[in-house]
Amino acid sequence: MESSFGLLLVLITLAAIIHIVQAQDQQGFISLDCGRSANAPSPYKDTQTGLWYSSDNEFIQSGKTGQVRENPNYNREQYLTLRYFPKGKRNCYNLSVEKGRKYLIRAVFLYGNYDGLRINPVFDLYLGPNRLATIDFETRVNGTWENYIHIPTSNSLQLCLVKTGETTPLISGLDLRPLGKDSYITKSGSLRLYYIFFFRTNHGKPIPDIQYPDDVYDRIWNPYFQTVLTQISTTLEVNNSNNYVPPKEALKNAATPSNASAPLTMEWTPLDPNDQYYLYAHFAEIQELKENETREFNIVWNGEVMSTVVPKKLEVSTIYDQSPRTCEKGKCSIQLIRTKRSTLPPLINAFEVYLVIELPQSETYERDVVGIKEIEATYALGRINWQGDPCVPQDLRWDGLNCRDTNISMHPRITALNLSSSGLNGIIVAAIQSLTQLETLDLSNNNLTGGVPEFLGNMKSLSFINLSGNNLTGSIPQALQKKGLKLSVGGNPRLCLSDPCRKPPKKNVLVPIVASVVPAAILIIAVLILFLVLKKKKSTVRQGPHRMSTGEVTFANKNSKRRFTYSEVIQMTNNFQRVLGKGGFGMVYHGTVNGSEQVAVKVLSQSSTQGYKEFKAEVDLLLRVHHTNLVSLVGYCDEGDHLALIYEYVPNGDLRQHLSGKGGKTIVINWGTRLRIAAEAALGLEYLHIGCTPPIVHRDVKTTNILLDEQYKAKLADFGLSRSFPVGGDSHVSTVIAGTPGYLDPEYYHTSRLGEKSDVYSFGIVLLEMISNQPVIDRNRAKSHITQWVGSQLNGGDIAKIMDPKLNGDYDSRSAWRALELAMSCADPTSVKRPTMSHVVIELKECLVTENSRRNMSRGMDSLSSPEVSMIFDSEMTPRAR
Numbered sequence: 001m002e003s004s005f006g007l008l009l010v011l012i013t014l015a016a017i018i019h020i021v022q023a024q025d026q027q028g029f030i031s032l033d034c035g036r037s038a039n040a041p042s043p044y045k046d047t048q049t050g051l052w053y054s055s056d057n058e059f060i061q062s063g064k065t066g067q068v069r070e071n072p073n074y075n076r077e078q079y080l081t082l083r084y085f086p087k088g089k090r091n092c093y094n095l096s097v098e099k100g101r102k103y104l105i106r107a108v109f110l111y112g113n114y115d116g117l118r119i120n121p122v123f124d125l126y127l128g129p130n131r132l133a134t135i136d137f138e139t140r141v142n143g144t145w146e147n148y149i150h151i152p153t154s155n156s157l158q159l160c161l162v163k164t165g166e167t168t169p170l171i172s173g174l175d176l177r178p179l180g181k182d183s184y185i186t187k188s189g190s191l192r193l194y195y196i197f198f199f200r201t202n203h204g205k206p207i208p209d210i211q212y213p214d215d216v217y218d219r220i221w222n223p224y225f226q227t228v229l230t231q232i233s234t235t236l237e238v239n240n241s242n243n244y245v246p247p248k249e250a251l252k253n254a255a256t257p258s259n260a261s262a263p264l265t266m267e268w269t270p271l272d273p274n275d276q277y278y279l280y281a282h283f284a285e286i287q288e289l290k291e292n293e294t295r296e297f298n299i300v301w302n303g304e305v306m307s308t309v310v311p312k313k314l315e316v317s318t319i320y321d322q323s324p325r326t327c328e329k330g331k332c333s334i335q336l337i338r339t340k341r342s343t344l345p346p347l348i349n350a351f352e353v354y355l356v357i358e359l360p361q362s363e364t365y366e367r368d369v370v371g372i373k374e375i376e377a378t379y380a381l382g383r384i385n386w387q388g389d390p391c392v393p394q395d396l397r398w399d400g401l402n403c404r405d406t407n408i409s410m411h412p413r414i415t416a417l418n419l420s421s422s423g424l425n426g427i428i429v430a431a432i433q434s435l436t437q438l439e440t441l442d443l444s445n446n447n448l449t450g451g452v453p454e455f456l457g458n459m460k461s462l463s464f465i466n467l468s469g470n471n472l473t474g475s476i477p478q479a480l481q482k483k484g485l486k487l488s489v490g491g492n493p494r495l496c497l498s499d500p501c502r503k504p505p506k507k508n509v510l511v512p513i514v515a516s517v518v519p520a521a522i523l524i525i526a527v528l529i530l531f532l533v534l535k536k537k538k539s540t541v542r543q544g545p546h547r548m549s550t551g552e553v554t555f556a557n558k559n560s561k562r563r564f565t566y567s568e569v570i571q572m573t574n575n576f577q578r579v580l581g582k583g584g585f586g587m588v589y590h591g592t593v594n595g596s597e598q599v600a601v602k603v604l605s606q607s608s609t610q611g612y613k614e615f616k617a618e619v620d621l622l623l624r625v626h627h628t629n630l631v632s633l634v635g636y637c638d639e640g641d642h643l644a645l646i647y648e649y650v651p652n653g654d655l656r657q658h659l660s661g662k663g664g665k666t667i668v669i670n671w672g673t674r675l676r677i678a679a680e681a682a683l684g685l686e687y688l689h690i691g692c693t694p695p696i697v698h699r700d701v702k703t704t705n706i707l708l709d710e711q712y713k714a715k716l717a718d719f720g721l722s723r724s725f726p727v728g729g730d731s732h733v734s735t736v737i738a739g740t741p742g743y744l745d746p747e748y749y750h751t752s753r754l755g756e757k758s759d760v761y762s763f764g765i766v767l768l769e770m771i772s773n774q775p776v777i778d779r780n781r782a783k784s785h786i787t788q789w790v791g792s793q794l795n796g797g798d799i800a801k802i803m804d805p806k807l808n809g810d811y812d813s814r815s816a817w818r819a820l821e822l823a824m825s826c827a828d829p830t831s832v833k834r835p836t837m838s839h840v841v842i843e844l845k846e847c848l849v850t851e852n853s854r855r856n857m858s859r860g861m862d863s864l865s866s867p868e869v870s871m872i873f874d875s876e877m878t879p880r881a882r
Contacts, residue, residue, distance in 0.1 A: 027749075028177075028741040033056065036053075036078075065081060066114035068110060079173060085163070088385055091161050091387055098178070103150055120167070122165055123162060126388065128160075128388070149190060191278065196351075200223045215246075216245055232256060234252050239315040265333065267334070283312075295344040297336050300335040302327060361392050368390070368413060370434060371435050374434070391403035401414055415440070416439060417432070424448055432456070436461065439462060442464075444491075466488040474496065569637050573590070588603075612643065629680045650708065653707070654717075655703040659769060672855060678767055681701075681706050683841055690837075698721075699738055700738070700739055702740050702765075745761035746829050760834045760840070763840065771816070812853075814850055822843045
C-alpha cells in the first residue's frame with residue numbers, strides 16, 4: 001500500500017520536478033534582454049540554451065530602446081533589440097547581488113546600425129566608480145562581449161555606460177552568474193576574460209560554442225584548433241567535478257601536437273607589458289593507454305615550469321597559479337612539453353586566460369548611499385545624473401553633492417547636500433540624518449511643509465542649514481539653537497521664530513473650564529471603557545476556532561520596546577565579550593538587561609551585507625508584531641553610526657546547526673520534533689501572512705533563520721528583508737529581488753512580483769532540508785539543487801533514500817510521505833499551485849498526530865534521557881501570546 005502511494009506521488013510530482021530543475025539550475029542568474037519592449041512577453045525562454053531572459057525595464061531608469069537593422073552574426077532573440085542613451089553622461093544598471101559572492105558579469109554590445117547613421121560609437125564601461133574598459137565599435141565593428149569575474153563589496157552592483165565623446169553609448173544584453181566560492185581566487189582585483197577555448201576541429205564545418213546548460217555557470221567556450229595539432233576525442237563520460245566544473249562536452253575532446261616530439265604551444269601579445277594574467281588549464285586523459293604507455297608533460301610559462309601533469313583517466317584536473325604572471329619581452333607563451341619518461345605527447349582539453357583588473361576606487365559609504373537614494377525617492381527627484389556612485393569619480397559626482405574622498409582606499413562620505421529650488425514638497429525627510437558626516441544642508445526655495453525636525457540639531461557635523469523660502473510651521477527646536485550652527489529660516493511666514501509661539505492661557509479662565517469638563521470627561525471615559533470591553537468580547541466570539549489556531553496574537557506596545565544608548569549596549573554586552581555568531585548584518589553578542597534578562601545583541605557592521613534600510617525595516621516590523629513563534633524585539637540602538645538590535649535570547653541556536661551537527665549541536669532531533677518545529681515555523685509565517693494588517697512577507701525563510709529556544713520551540717528570525725502589502729491592494733508587489741540562493745522563489749526571481757506564496761516556496765525548501773538533511777545547493781552533487789535531488793530519488797519510490805540517515809529509520813512512513821508531498825507542492829515553480837500557509841499548518845498538524853500515535857503505540861513518549869531530542873508537544877498547536 002505504501003509503495004503504491006509512493007508511486008502515485010512520483011506521477012503527481014514528475015511534471016513539477018522538470019520545471020523545478022530548470023528554474024533552480026538558474027538560481028541567482030540575472031539575464032537581461034536590453035531594450036526589449038514593455039509590451040513583449042517577459043520573461044521568455046531562449047530556445048538555444050533554455051535560459052530565461054527578462055526585459056531590462058526594471059533595472060534602469062533611463063535610455064531609449066532601439067531595433068537592430070543589421071546583425072549578421074547574432075540572430076538570437078535577446079540580441080535583436082538594444083538600449084541606447086542619448087541623454088546624460090553616465091547611465092547605470094542597478095542589480096541586486098550577494099555581498100562577498102563571486103559573479104561572472106557579461107555585457108554584450110552590438111551596434112547593428114540601429115539608428116541608420118553607420119556611426120560606430122565609442123564609450124566607457126564602468127563597474128561602480130571604476131572604469132573597466134573602452135567599448136570601441138571602430139575596431140570591433142561586429143560587436144563585442146565583455147566578461148568579468150568580480151566579488152561585490154555591497155548588496156548592490158552598478159554597471160554604468162559613460163559617454164566620452166559625441167557618440168551615443170548602447171548595450172544589447174547583460175548577464176550575471178554566481179560562481180563557486182573556491183574558484184578563480186586572486187591575490188587582488190577582479191578578472192577580465194582574455195581567452196576561453198576548448199579544442200575541437202570539424203574539418204572546416206562550423207562548430208557551436210559551448211555554454212549553458214552544458215556549462216553550469218554559463219561560461220561561453222569557443223572552439224579552437226591549429227593545423228599543427230591533432231584532435232583526439234571520446235564518447236565516454238568524463239568526470240568534471242572540481243571547483244571549476246568545466247563542461248563535459250569540452251573535456252570529451254583534446255588536442256595533441258601532430259609532431260609527437262614537439263611542444264604544444266599557445267602564444268599571444270599583450271597590449272601592455274605590465275599586464276598580469278591567471279591561467280586555468282583543464283586536462284583529462286581520454287585515450288585508453290597501453291601498459292607500456294605514459295603521458296607526462298610540463299606546463300611552461302615563458303620558459304618557467306609551472307607544473308608537471310599526468311592527466312587522470314576520464315577525470316578533469318585543473319592547473320592554475322596562486323599568483324598572477326606577467327609576460328617578458330612583450331610576448332606571452334604557454335608550452336606543454338613532454339618529459340623524458342613520457343612515451344606520448346602532451347594533451348590539453350580546455351584552457352582559460354584572465355587579465356587582472358584592479359578596481360582601486362572605493363565606493364561611497366553604504367549608509368550614505370542608502371540615505372541619499374531614500375531622499376531621491378521621497379522627493380521623486382528623477383535627476384538624469386543621479387545614477388551610479390554618488391561621490392566618485394569626481395567628474396561624475398551627483399549634482400548638489402559635495403564629498404570627502406581624499407583617499408581612494410577609503411569610502412567617500414557625503415558632506416554637503418544642496419537641493420535649493422528643486423521643487424521639493426512635503427516634510428523634511430528623516431533620511432537626511434543617515435548622512436552622518438553632513439556639514440552643509442541647503443533646502444531653500446522649495447515647498448516644504450510641516451515643522452523643523454529636531455534631528456537636524458543632533459547631527460554633530462552639521463554647521464550650516466538653509467531652510468529659507470519654504471512653508472514650514474511651528475517653532476525652532478531647542479537643539480537647533482546651539483553655538484556654531486548657522487541656521488537660515490527666513491521666508492517661512494508661518495514659522496515662529498520666538499519660543500514659546502503661543503501665549504499661555506489666562507489662569508482665571510482655566511479653573512471654571514476644568515471644573516465643568518472633568519465630570520463630563522469621567523462619564524465619557526466610563527462609557528468608552530464599557531464599549532471597548534463589549535466590542536472585545538464580541539470580536540473574540542466572532543474569531544472562531546480556526547483563527548485561534550493561528551495563535552493568540554497581540555500587537556506590541558511601542559513604548560515597551562526600549563531605545564538604548566550605545567554606552568548601554570557596551571554595558572549589557574560587557575564590552576562585546578561573548579560572541580554568539582555572525583550574520584549578514586554583523587556580529588551577534590550575548591548580553592543581559594536589568595541584570596538578569598538574557599538578550600542577543602546584533603550590531604551593524606559598517607561593511608555589512610545589510611545596511612541602515614534593512615535595520616530600519618526590521619525595527620519597524622518588530623515594533624508592531626508579536627507572536628510566540630517570532631523572535632521578539634527587546635529594544636534597539638540608533639545613535640550616530642552605531643546601530644544595534646536587542647532580541648530575546650534563544651539559547652539553542654538555529655535549526656541548520658542541529659541538522660548539520662555544527663556549532664556543538666551533536667544531539668539528533670527526532671522525526672516528531674522536526675514535524676513540531678516545522679509546524680511552529682509555519683504558524684509564525686501564517687501569522688505574518690493573514691494575522692497582520694497589512695500582510696507581511698518574510699522574504700528570507702531558511703533554516704538559519706529558524707531559532708530554537710530551551711524547549712526546542714521554533715522562532716522565526718531576521719526580518720530585515722520583510723515587506724508589507726498596501727491595505728486593499730494587490731496580493732503582490734513588484735520589488736528588487738532579495739533573498740538567499742536556493743530558497744528563492746523562481747517565479748519571484750523571474751518576474752520581481754513578490755507575494756505570500758514566495759514564502760511558501762522557501763518554506764518548502766526548508767521542509768525538504770528537515771526531511772533529508774541534504775544541502776540546498778551542492779555543486780558536487782549530480783543534481784545540484786535539493787528539489788532536483790529529491791526528484792531523482794523519487795523515481796525509485798523508496799522514501800528511505802530521501803530521509804535523513806541520522807533518523808535510523810525511526811519515523812512513521814505515512815507521515816514522512818505526506819510531509820514530503822507537502823514540501824514538493826510548496827516548492828512548485830508556479831505560485832498558484834502552492835498551498836497557503838494555513839493549509840501547510842493543517843497538513844503538518846496531521847502528520848504530527850500520525851507520528852505521535854506511532855510512538856505512543858510502539859514505546860510510549862520519548863523522555864529527555866533519550867539519545868535523541870524529543871520534547872512534549874501540545875497537540876492543539878496553539879501558540880500562546882506573551
